[in-house]
Amino acid sequence: KHSQEEKRWVLSDFDVGKALGRGKFGHVYLAREKRSSQIVALKVLFKSQLKQSQVEHQLRREVEIQSHLRHPNILRLYGYFYDQTRVYLILEHAAKGELYKELQRCKHFSERRSATYIASLARALIYLHGKHVIHRDIKPENLLVGVQGELKIADFGWSVHTFNRRRTMCGTLDYLPPEMVEKTEHDYHVDIWSLGILCYEFLYGLPPFEAKEHSETYRRIVKVDLKFPLKPFVSPAAKDLISQMLVKNSAHRLPLHKVLEHPWIVQNADPSG
Numbered sequence: 698k699h700s701q702e703e704k705r706w707v708l709s710d711f712d713v714g715k716a717l718g719r720g721k722f723g724h725v726y727l728a729r730e731k732r733s734s735q736i737v738a739l740k741v742l743f744k745s746q747l748k749q750s751q752v753e754h755q756l757r758r759e760v761e762i763q764s765h766l767r768h769p770n771i772l773r774l775y776g777y778f779y780d781q782t783r784v785y786l787i788l789e790h791a792a793k794g795e796l797y798k799e800l801q802r803c804k805h806f807s808e809r810r811s812a813t814y815i816a817s818l819a820r821a822l823i824y825l826h827g828k829h830v831i832h833r834d835i836k837p838e839n840l841l842v843g844v845q846g847e848l849k850i851a852d853f854g855w856s857v858h859t860f861n862r863r864r865t866m867c868g869t870l871d872y873l874p875p876e877m878v879e880k881t882e883h884d885y886h887v888d889i890w891s892l893g894i895l896c897y898e899f900l901y902g903l904p905p906f907e908a909k910e911h912s913e914t915y916r917r918i919v920k921v922d923l924k925f926p927l928k929p930f931v932s933p934a935a936k937d938l939i940s941q942m943l944v945k946n947s948a949h950r951l952p953l954h955k956v957l958e959h960p961w962i963v964q965n966a967d968p969s970g
């Protein structure tokens with residue numbers, strides 16, 4: 698069956714309301730689609746700035762990827778359109794805004810709240826990886842909150858489709874070294890590392906390798922210089938999970954389905970997510 702012909706949207710299809718926030722390439726507005734009265738977030742990007750920053754292909758990829766994703770913890774992209782000067786993304790409206798503002802407000806999250814978020818993110822990443830998509834930019838700024846407090850992964854600007862590189866251009870992989878052949882697997886594990894960073898930051902209010910200078914942060918990351926402060930109190934189970942995700946050798950990081958089975962998640966995550 699041919700998929701329903703994509704609707705061609707125009708700006709006059711929407712009543713545009715208040716600005717929800719400012720991004721690098723333009724504003725995001727609350728808007729209502731006139732025919733259906735559906736509330737959306739309309740992300741307006743200026744072509745001139747997109748050209749200047751040479752991110753056109755990245756934006757097209759972001760749109761292509763996000764428009765095909767359907768998961769409760771992944772922000773929907775309903776469609777897009779453009780006029781002479783701007784590109785418009787029609788996004789699901791995340792009524793409770795940015796997670797990182799909430800984290801700043803309450804300093805750090807409880808173990809139950811953190812575990813619930815980590816579980817829903819793990820489920821979303823399992824879905825994403827199943828579609829051969831890696832996000833590569835999982836951080837509080839890119840996490841929005843829905844009307845029921847549920848997490849929504851947004852900003853697929855850095856996501857990529859990892860097609861299987863097992864087939865090289867010339868067809869044979871006999872001459873490829875191990876790291877090339879397994880390269881795609883290696884890619885998936887970047888999101889597990891970021892999930893471990895997030896788990897630490899939810900519980901302590903700061904990312905684990907933070908330092909004044911970039912060079913110092915870099916050194917701490919490559920060394921996996923992981924230290925757990927005495928305050929706030931964090932259970933040994935939580936530290937165990939974080940320690941199994943923040944592992945230098947990507948192949949040894951706890952797989953996402955094992956994250957969901959970890960005792961700390963099982964005992965603390967709210968099943969509804």
Ligand SMILES: Nc1ncnc2c1ncn2[C@@H]1O[C@H](COP(=O)(O)OP(=O)(O)OP(=O)(O)O)[C@@H](O)[C@H]1O
Binds near residue numbers: 720852854
């Ligand atoms: N779907 C949405 N629902 C509610 N608020 C949103 C939504 N999308 C964006 N916002 C608000 O608008 C702000 C800017 O949006 P966004 O982060 O997507 O722009 P950007 O920073 O240019 O994108 P990127 O982070 O990829 O550079 C966000 O920080 C958030 O406050």
Ligand SMILES: O=C(O)c1cc(-c2cccc(F)c2)nc2ccccc12
Binds near residue numbers: 748784
């Ligand atoms: O004038 C265009 O054809 C145009 C289209 C798109 C575009 C096309 C599909 C999806 C998407 F997200 C963006 N982005 C642009 C960025 C800069 C300048 C021009 C364009």
Ligand SMILES: [Mg+2]
Binds near residue numbers: 720838852
């Ligand atoms: Mg942003």
